[in-house]
Amino acid sequence: xxxxxxxxxxxxxxxxxxxxxxxxxxxxxxxxxxxxxxxxxxxxxxxxxxxxxxxxxxxxxxxxxxxxxxxxxxxxxxxxxxxxxxxxxxxxxxxxxxxxxxxxxxxxxxxxxx
Amino acid sequence: xxxxxxxxxxxxxxxxxxxxxxxxxxxxxxxxxxxxxxxxxxxxxxxxxxxxxxxxxxxxxxxxxxxxxxxxxxxxxxxxxxxxxxxxxxxxxxxxxxxxxxxxxxxxxxxxxxx
Numbered sequence: 735x736x737x738x739x740x741x742x743x744x745x746x747x748x749x750x751x752x753x754x755x756x757x758x759x760x761x762x763x764x765x766x767x768x769x770x771x772x773x774x775x776x777x778x779x780x781x782x783x784x785x786x787x788x789x790x791x792x793x794x795x796x797x798x799x800x801x802x803x804x805x806x807x808x809x810x811x812x813x814x815x816x817x818x819x820x821x822x823x824x825x826x827x828x829x830x831x832x833x834x835x836x837x838x839x840x841x842x843x844x845x846x847x848x
Numbered sequence: 849x850x851x852x853x854x855x856x857x858x859x860x861x862x863x864x865x866x867x868x869x870x871x872x873x874x875x876x877x878x879x880x881x882x883x884x885x886x887x888x889x890x891x892x893x894x895x896x897x898x899x900x901x902x903x904x905x906x907x908x909x910x911x912x913x914x915x916x917x918x919x920x921x922x923x924x925x926x927x928x929x930x931x932x933x934x935x936x937x938x939x940x941x942x943x944x945x946x947x948x949x950x951x952x953x954x955x956x957x958x959x960x961x962x963x
Contacts, residue, residue, distance in 0.1 A: 738891075755862070769952060776938065776955040777892075792950070825890055836882065837951055839891035 736761045740825050740840035747812075747819070747847050755810045755843045757825035764830030766808035770794060771822040780823075783808055784830055806844065812845060820847045852876050852939045861929045861961055869924040869957045871939030880942035881922045882951060883913055885935050892938065898922060909933070929961045945953035 738759045741823050759766065769777040779792030780833045783802040797816025802808055808827075812819045822844050826837040851874045861867045873879055880899055884892040894908025905916045913924045925939060936958050940951040 740858065740891075751933055768883075769953075774955060779950060785878040822889075831953070836894055836897060837884075839884075839894075841891045844889070 738825055738827055738838055738840035740823075740843050741754060743841065744844060745843060745845045749847055750814045752811055752813050753845065754787065755812070755823055757810065757840060758806055759808075759825075759827045759838075759840075760806060761827055762805075763827035763838070764805070764813075765828045766802070766809045767826045767828075768792075768798075768808070769824045769826065771824060771842075777824065780810065790822060791812070810831045819845055821845060850941045850943050850952050852881075852941045852952060852954040854937075854939055854957045856957050857955075858958045858960060861959070862874050863931050863961050863963050867929045867933070867959065867961070868925050869937050869939075869959060871922045871924065871954060873922060873939075873941050875922050875941060879915075879917075879920075879922075881913075881915065882940040882942075883911070883922075883924050884906065884938045884940065884953075885909075886938065886956075887935050895924070895937075929959075931961050931963055934959055934961045 741756045758817040758821045767782040771777050778794050780798050781800045783789035789802050799811045824842050828837050853872045882897045883895040886892045895911050896905050898905050898915045900905050906912045911926050936956050939954040943950050
């Protein structure tokens with residue numbers, strides 16, 4: 735079945751370590767997104783990519799990095815520069831060129847900094 | 849700039865009663881509006897969207913939403929609530945400032961349906 739796969743589902747990190755969250759989709763979608771979710775704050779956009787080898791910062795990009803070398807993949811690296819990385823991270827994708835704007839989400843990755 | 853507001857942190861209803869989860873929006877052009885649902889430790893699931901056309905939009909799991917341009921609202925409704933509807937609900941608006949169709953989300957409303 736088509737969908738978005740995020741891994742790992744749970745991740746623990748020590749302070750000062752970089753970690754990379756995986757996001758893979760087989761929906762043939764052009765656009766991909768990373769959101770961060772904190773209790774009571776809804777979803778905030780970290781980075782998004784409209785096409786391979788191109789990506790833009792969202793509202794809270796500081797301390798994060800991404801790459802888009804393949805259409806199917808959009809990994810997110812949480813660097814040691816991110817001051818408060820403990821959160822639930824959601825990856826999503828959408829069709830480019832369609833005016834629906836509907837996002838398809840993965841199941842999320844929960845990162846805890848020890 | 850586009851924005852959405854969900855004025856209620858939590859909504860409590862009894863099973864079998866109608867439910868409403870409120871959302872108001874602010875946009876500079878035509879509003880493209882969405883509702884998503886999230887169950888604990890899961891991703892978001894799409895419920896319904898308003899792009900154009902009828903003001904009453906029907907979606908998944910018996911949910912519907914009413915678009916009201918004069919009140920800039922897009923409230924989510926269901927005629928008869930189920931305990932299994934208990935979840936976190938997000939309203940979202942498409943950001944027309946970019947061609948990527950990124951969505952701006954509200955802060956979420958927790959729906960609790962009691963037996």
